[in-house]
Amino acid sequence: MTKEYWRWDEKCWKDESMDPKSAGIISAGIDIGSVSSEAVLCLDGKFYASNTIRTGSNSPTSAKDALKPLLEYTGIAYENLDYIVGTGYGRVNIPFQDKAVTEIACHGRGANYMVGPSLRTILDMGGQDCKAIHVDEKGKVTNFLMNDKCAAGTGRGMETIADLLKVPITEIGDRSFQIDTPAEPISNVCVVFAKSEAMAMVKSGKTLNEVLASYCKAMADRVTQLLDRIGVEKEFFITGGISKNRGVTERIEENLGIKAVKPKDARLDPQTAGALGAALFGFVLASKKGSKKASRKGQTL
Amino acid sequence: MIANYGYMDGSGEYYITIDTDKCAECEGKMCIAACPKGLFVPIEDDYGEDVVEIDSGKVKELKYQCMDCKPTEKPPLPCISACTPGALKHSW
Amino acid sequence: MISAGIDVGSKNIKVVILDGDKIIGKAIQTGSDDQEKSIEETLNSAVKDAKIERSAIEKIATTGIGRKVFKEADYVITDVTAGGRGIFECDNAVRTGIDVGAEESKAIKVNQVGKVTDSAVNEKCAAGSGSFVESMARALGIDMKAFAELALSSDAKIPMNAQCAVFAESEVVSLIAQNTPQKDISKAVHDSIASRVSSMVRRVKLEPRIAIFGGLAYNPGFVSAFKKNLEIEDIFIPEEPLFVSALGAALLAQEKKEG
Structure with missing residues (x-):
């Protein structure tokens, strides 16, 4: 296998x-x-x-x-x-x-249960979609946006790159920070074209970690752009599979200038x-x- | 609730925004008949309000679905003209 | 005058060398990480094909996504202008040219003298370009040519839900898992891309004669689905659909001087 x-x-x-x-x-x-x-x-x-x-x-x-x-x-x-x-x-x-x-x-x-009544913005990065949601103090949705048309900014996009570079998906977050100079984002939004760009980066002598960093940065930029449509208010919480990838989440936080909160109960x-x-x-x-x-x-x- | 239906891809951003608080108060829901592509579908949302949403089968094709109504020489859009409570917006 | 047109596409580099309005040489090569070197090589192959000396070329024009890479170019021409001029040259009855390349597709309208009057471009999304078909052929493990021809033998109408090349690949995989015949999958893929490209090109008012060029013009599955979608039978396909923009650039290189 x-x-x-x-x-x-x-x-x-x-x-x-x-x-x-x-x-x-x-x-x-x-x-x-x-x-x-x-x-x-x-x-x-x-x-x-x-x-x-x-x-x-x-x-x-x-x-x-x-x-x-x-x-x-x-x-x-x-x-x-x-x-x-x-x-x-x-x-x-x-x-x-x-x-x-x-x-x-x-x-x-x-998310309201996990974070509490002060939660206002949720970013959910799923396998095949990405959602941005505003909630009131009871967890009722007041504004939302969803993107399930395009693989950019979704878990599937990250999996495609993981497969291409043969790096286990759970290692991507940490490895994307094991670089010497800050990464330029991959310029193509489309995952198909981003793949070719990533391969070209590898061929031009970039290390795998640098390419991963560039992809994480591109994904973070993409998701930030999506969040911009509804705006981000504190407290801000990230859910979904990609919430476990610090290579993306920390770069989103950097873009927004806002730290994402963790669940009250770490379990x-x-x-x-x-x-x-x-x-x-x-x-x-x-x-x-x-x-x-x-x-x-x-x-x- | 502000509901944004649509997507972003490499070619751009395509969202139809529905203010469901305004939409829920609208009796006629004229947008449903006004859209030549049948994009608007009546639903009861998760909080029990009678509103419209964008047909989930067509939401990923908005750029193409709306193309016939979009040339700049013939504004305003039929859905927006039909929406009496002013609950509708297009992002592009 | 001898001129050269170089079309630096996202996949291939195409070169046409003209003596007046006569094509005397051409060459095509897949691009690489060193585009400058690849352009140089393709140009030299075309020079060889034309049986001339490189120094005999008086003017060089570049076009395509990588048009700015080649430093020796006398003129840098946009894809739309070069494509419009090229397709008009192939058949001057053409008023709407549709260029479906590896990474973008465009509709270009030209007037009775070959000048571009309107255009629509679908770029930066693989779902609207030739890459879409290529990814699906790869998912099925069939080569492009065979995959394209398979579509012609199917009457099935399987809708594809995914509007993204990455998601469509999973959809194709699940169609395979359901034992869907390959020809029906191929038909579904070609119908899906044809529907998007035809929606896009309808944005410019389609005027006959309509022509298709670029990589997908070689794909009979696409052409057939596209004709059905637009409900237009008479679609002109030039002899060498990949060289149209390079030809346009070479022509414009000469005309610029005259003008």
């Missing part, structure tokens, strides 16, 4: 201090992205557990593959879930969900903000409109 340079860890995580047996409402959120899928469980509107996987060939399978191991890991029975909310690119194709909510609204709510993974928001929507819906548990009676995933 060829080495896959885009791989990241896929694992379940839970808050050991919480007990699902004493929970009133258990809600699940599932975010089916184009590249990764996440499942989150909330106990009475509090974050409890999460799982991240690579999205499979179709949404129904990915949704099941994200949720099922998490239920097994936490010992929660499928029929005990009060509300399941789906979100993300594949949200319309999750057969066992009770409701679908847009990823924009879910990100707003999930919360910004990549799960969408699924968390979905689970929180599920909690509110279960509280207001009643549990959907009965519809799952006797069933398993």
Whole structure:
């Protein structure tokens, strides 16, 4: 098997201090992205557990593959879930969900939970899209912008470069700072043309780290341009897979002159903000409109 | 909510902006019939408001979808003329 | 007068040498990281082809994305001007020339004397250029020529959702995974690029006769899809679609002196 340079860890995580047996409402959120899928469980509107996987060939399978191991890991029975909310690119194709909510609204709510009421701007850099969202103190979206047409500024763009240069994607952030002189951004926006430009840089004697730095800088510039359309207000938070790449995030911060905040609880993974928001929507819906548990009676995933 | 539908690519920025607070108050939603490409679709948004959004299947083609209405010699755009609450804007 | 036109494209370098209005030599070479050297080599090959001495060339004009690289040029001409002049020379009934190259596509309108009156350019996005088809052929592991011809044998209408060459590659991969016949994938790819290029060119009011040149003019899958899209049967394709802009530059090099 060829080495896959885009791989990241896929694992379940839970808050050991919480007990699902004493929970009133258990809600699940599932975010089916184009590249990764996440499942989150909330106990009475509090974050409890999460799982991240690579999205499979179709949404129904990915949704099941994200949720099922998490239920097994936490010992929660499928029929005990009060509300399941789906979100993300594949949200319309999750057969066992009770409701679908847009990823924009879910990100707003999930990020608000992670950061708190002072959060105003969210940048979500996903595998196949990039979103900029303004929220109010309750996490309600007041302004948003999405770009899912063009691979520039998305995780897929970064994966393409990782594959081209044969550098594991998780190393790109650190390596992009192991350079002697500041990097000029790659000038082509289009990923296809940026690839040729990156190859030409390698041939002209630039080190891999310099080329990575140039691409990270180009991506940061691109995303900054996108953010400019809606403006950036503090607190500013970055979610999605690229939030783990400091080569991009630190350069965005430099462009904006604003530091991005971290989740209040360091154990919360910004990549799960969408699924968390979905689970929180599920909690509110279960509280207001009643549990959907009965519809799952006797069933398993 | 200010909803920006569209994209940015190597060739430029193409966004249609809908102010959903204004849009929700509009009874007629005349933009739906006014657009020759059927870009505007009525929805109930995540917060329960009746608004329009841009057809998700066409949003990635805005540059081309809007091209027929765009030559500078024939302003204003039909969607913008039809939008009585003044909720619509084009970025390009 | 002997003149040379050099078209430094994003992929290939093309050179045409003219004696008056007669083509006496030409050459084409894929560009490299050292463009100056590559231009020099291509020009020398064209000189050899023309069986003349390099010093016999009185004027040199460059065009194309890398037109400023060659320091010896007497004139530097934009792609639109050179393309318009070149295609008008190939057939002076042409009023709209459509140039679809590796990295950009353009529509160029010319009047009855070959002067450019209007143009539209789609640049810097691979979805609107020849690179799109090339990336998809690569994803399928088929060479460009075979890939282009495959489209002609399909009647399928599979819509491609992706409007980006990178995302379209994943779409092609999933079509392969669903056992979609290669010819149908090829048709989908060519329909998709043809729809974008034809939307773009409609921005200038299309006036017959319409001509296609640049790299994609060699691609029968594209030409057929493009004709269907525009609903125009009579589309002129010059004998050497890749040399049109270089020819235009060489002609303009002579005309500039006369003017």
